[in-house]
Amino acid sequence: MMKPSNRDNVLEQFHSIGIVGAGNMGSQMSIAFSELGLNVSVWDVNEENIDRLQKWSQNNKTKGGITGFHDINDFVKSLENEKRKLFLFSISHGNPTDSVLGMIKSNLNDGDIILDGGNEDYRRTQNRQQECEKIGVHWIGMGVSGGYQAARRGPSLSPGGDAKALETVMPLLELYAARDPKGNPCVARIGPGGSGHYVKMVHNGIEGGMLSTLAEAWSFLHNGLDLDYSAIADIFSQWNDHGELRGTYLLDIAVDMLRAKKPSSVQDGEDDKKEHYVLDEVLDKVVQDDDETEGTPYWNIMESASRHISTPTLATAHYLRVASGNRAERLLAAKKLHLPQPRPIQEVEDKGLIIEHLRCAIYSCFLASFCQGLEMITRASDDEDWGIDLRQCLRVWRGGCIIQADGIADLLEPVLSTDHHWTNLKHADEVAGELHRTFRSLKEIVVQGTLSDQYLPAISASLEYLKYGGGTTLPTKFMEGQMDFFGAHGYNKPGVPGEDPGPVGKGPHHYEWRPAKEG
Numbered sequence: 001m002m003k004p005s006n007r008d009n010v011l012e013q014f015h016s017i018g019i020v021g022a023g024n025m026g027s028q029m030s031i032a033f034s035e036l037g038l039n040v041s042v043w044d045v046n047e048e049n050i051d052r053l054q055k056w057s058q059n060n061k062t063k064g065g066i067t068g069f070h071d072i073n074d075f076v077k078s079l080e081n082e083k084r085k086l087f088l089f090s091i092s093h094g095n096p097t098d099s100v101l102g103m104i105k106s107n108l109n110d111g112d113i114i115l116d117g118g119n120e121d122y123r124r125t126q127n128r129q130q131e132c133e134k135i136g137v138h139w140i141g142m143g144v145s146g147g148y149q150a151a152r153r154g155p156s157l158s159p160g161g162d163a164k165a166l167e168t169v170m171p172l173l174e175l176y177a178a179r180d181p182k183g184n185p186c187v188a189r190i191g192p193g194g195s196g197h198y199v200k201m202v203h204n205g206i207e208g209g210m211l212s213t214l215a216e217a218w219s220f221l222h223n224g225l226d227l228d229y230s231a232i233a234d235i236f237s238q239w240n241d242h243g244e245l246r247g248t249y250l251l252d253i254a255v256d257m258l259r260a261k262k263p264s265s266v267q268d269g270e271d272d273k274k275e276h277y278v279l280d281e282v283l284d285k286v287v288q289d290d291d292e293t294e295g296t297p298y299w300n301i302m303e304s305a306s307r308h309i310s311t312p313t314l315a316t317a318h319y320l321r322v323a324s325g326n327r328a329e330r331l332l333a334a335k336k337l338h339l340p341q342p343r344p345i346q347e348v349e350d351k352g353l354i355i356e357h358l359r360c361a362i363y364s365c366f367l368a369s370f371c372q373g374l375e376m377i378t379r380a381s382d383d384e385d386w387g388i389d390l391r392q393c394l395r396v397w398r399g400g401c402i403i404q405a406d407g408i409a410d411l412l413e414p415v416l417s418t419d420h421h422w423t424n425l426k427h428a429d430e431v432a433g434e435l436h437r438t439f440r441s442l443k444e445i446v447v448q449g450t451l452s453d454q455y456l457p458a459i460s461a462s463l464e465y466l467k468y469g470g471g472t473t474l475p476t477k478f479m480e481g482q483m484d485f486f487g488a489h490g491y492n493k494p495g496v497p498g499e500d501p502g503p504v505g506k507g508p509h510h511y512e513w514r515p516a517k518e519g
C-alpha cells in the first residue's frame with residue numbers, strides 16, 4: 001500500500017493531467033484524478049459530456065478540481081506550465097483516437113506522455129508509438145479494466161510502451177490503481193510496444209468466455225432446473241463466497257443483478273404497486289461489435305487464429321454474442337427451424353447434485369478460458385519479443401477488473417511463480433489436476449443440458465477443447481488422409497522418429513489414393 005509520503009512525492013511530480021473523453025470512463029477518471037489531487041483538464045468532442053462533468057464539479061468539490069474545455073487548443077494550453085504534459089485518452093478506438101492525436105500533435109513537446117486508456121488493437125497502438133517517437137512523445141497503450149465504477153474508485157491497469165516513460169508514470173498509476181486483497185496496486189509494467197493493449201484484449205477475451213459460461217449457467221438453472229431469480233442469486237452468492245469460484249467479480253455482480261427489482265409503471269401494463277425484475281426488461285441482444293462500438297472479442301479471434309492458438313471458449317462466446325445481436329434475423333430463422341426450446345430437465349432425482357456439477361463445470365470453463373488467454377499472451381510475447389511475465393498479468397487481474405477470480409488466481413499464482421516458460425498451462429500439474437477432477441461434471445452438464453435443449457456454446461466448447469486439446473488419437477487422422485487424397489498435402493507417419501510427434505510441419509509422405517485416369 002502506498003504510504004502518505006509517497007503520495008505527496010507523486011503529487012509533486014504530477015500536478016495536472018489532460019483527459020481526452022468524458023464519456024462513461026473518461027468522466028469517472030477525471031473525477032478520480034481530481035480526487036487524488038491533480039488539476040484535471042478535460043476535453044471531449046461531445047460538448048454535452050463536458051458540460052455535465054463541469055456541472056458535477058461545481059456541485060462537488062474535489063482536491064484538484066476539474067476544468068472542462070470545448071476548444072481542444074485551449075485544453076492543451078492549460079497543461080503548458082508542466083515540465084511534461086501528461087494526457088489520458090479514453091475515447092473510441094481506431095480512427096477517433098488517430099483524429100484526436102492529429103489535432104493535438106503540433107502542440108506536443110519532447111517528453112510529453114500520452115496514456116491511451118481505451119481498448120485498442122495493439123498494432124494501431126504500435127503505429128502511434130512510432131509516430132509519436134519521432135517528436136519525442138511517448139504513447140503508452142494502457143488496458144483499463146473494471147468498468148466505469150472502477151474508473152472512479154481505481155481500476156486494474158496494464159500499461160505497455162517505452163520503459164523509461166513507464167517508469168515515470170508508474171508511481172501515479174500505482175496511486176490510482178485498484179488494490180488486491182493484500183493491498184498491492186493492480187498495475188504492472190507489462191512490456192514494450194503494444195503489449196499492454198494486447199494483454200487487455202486477452203483480458204476481454206477471457207471476460208467473454210466467463211460471461212458466456214455464466215449466462216449459460218443462469219439459463220440452465222432457470223430453464224433446466226426451474227429455479228427463480230432469487231434462488232439463483234442465493235446459489236451464485238454461495239459459489240462466490242467459498243470454494244473454487246470464490247471471489248469472482250462476475251458472480252458478485254450477478255447476485256445483485258438477479259435481485260434488482262423496480263416498480264412497474266402503468267405503461268408496462270401493470271398497476272403501479274407491482275414490482276418487476278429489472279433483468280426482465282433486458283432483451284437478449286448483445287450488440288457491441290455487431291454495431292462496431294467494440295473490437296476486443298473480434299481482435300481476440302483474429303489474433304488466436306493468426307498465432308495458431310486454439311481458443312474455442314473465447315471464440316464461441318463471441319459467436320453467441322454476434323448471433324444474439326441480430327435478433328430480427330434470428331427470429332426469422334427460428335420460424336423456419338422449429339427447434340425445441342430449453343425446457344426443464346426430466347426426472348431430476350437430486351437437484352443439489354446437478355447444481356454441484358454445474359458449479360464444477362463453470363470452474364472448468366473459467367479455467368479453460370484463462371488457459372486459452374494466457375497461452376495467447378505467451379505466444380504473442382515470444383513472437384513480438386515483449387518478454388511478458390505472466391505473473392504480472394495475474395497480479396494486474398487480482399483486483400479491480402472484470403475477470404477477478406480469487407480461487408483461480410490462487411491456483412495459478414504458484415504455477416506462474418516458477419521459472420518455467422508456460423506455453424500451455426494444461427501441462428502444469430496443478431491446472432491439469434483441476435481440469436481432470438472437474439471433467440466428469442462438465443460432461444454431465446453438457447449431456448443433461450443437451451437432452452433438455454439448453455444453450456451451452458461456451459460450456460460445450462470447453463468440454464471439446466479439453467477433449468481434443470488433450471486427445472491422443474484425434475479424428476484428424478481421417479482429415480489429413482482426405483487432404484492428402486485431394487490436395488497432395490502430405491502426411492506424417494505414426495511411430496516415425498522426427499514425425500511422431502515431431503515438429504508442427506508438413507509431412508513428407510504422399511499416397512496416390514486413387515490414381516489419376518490417363519488422358
Ligand SMILES: NC(=O)C1=CN([C@@H]2O[C@H](COP(=O)(O)OP(=O)(O)OC[C@H]3O[C@@H](n4cnc5c(N)ncnc54)[C@H](OP(=O)(O)O)[C@@H]3O)[C@@H](O)[C@H]2O)C=CC1
Pocket residue numbers: 021022023024025026044045046049090091092093095096097099100117118119120144145146147148
Ligand atoms: N465502458 C467500459 O466499461 C470500458 C471501456 N473501455 C474503453 O474506454 C474507451 C471509452 O469507453 P466509454 O467511456 O465506455 O465510451 P463512451 O462512448 O462513453 O465514450 C467515448 C467517447 O469518445 C468520444 N468519441 C467518439 N468518436 C470520437 C471522435 N471521432 N473524436 C473524438 N472523440 C470521439 C465519444 O463522443 P460521442 O459521445 O460524441 O460519441 C465519447 O465521448 C473505449 O475505448 C472503451 O473501449 C475500457 C474499459 C472499460
Ligand SMILES: O=C(CO)[C@H](O)[C@H](O)COP(=O)(O)O
Pocket residue numbers: 119144145146147204207208288289294295296297402
Ligand atoms: O473493456 C471492457 C471491460 O473490460 C468494456 O466493458 C468493453 O466495452 C467490453 O466490451 P467488449 O466485450 O465488446 O470488449
